[in-house]
Amino acid sequence: MVLNLGGFKFEWKQTSEIAIETDFGINSQERIANFEALLSAKLGSQSINLNGQTLPFAQDGQEALKPLYALAELRQSLPLVTGLGKYLGRFAIEKISENRSVFAPNGAFFTQTFSLTLRRDYDADIA
Structure with missing residues (x-):
């Protein structure tokens, strides 16, 4: 596991890049x-952009991002932890973009x- 966001695990096979600003x-x-x-x-701000890919036929199925969308629909900040157990703070999902390609006849x-x-939601870290 590379990251865990509110229970959603980003595995090393699916994570290609993490950019922290x-x-x-x-x-x-x-x-x-x-x-x-x-x-x-002002005190500042922090954002993380994560790029990855799912493995629809090898492992993840056609709805691998469905739990991530469910977390985003909560519209609240979630704890973000690295695979090494380091707590990075609470982060809200601001945007999800996905691209699908190479389709089967069905x-x-x-x-x-x-x-x-x-x-990053600094207020949630204080509470």
């Missing part, structure tokens, strides 16, 4: 006849890729 909230203020002033206007697909955008 941390914004530290540094902005600039333009000044007349002077250099820009840098200031910290409409079943042979390949499915997906991407997932998670946004």
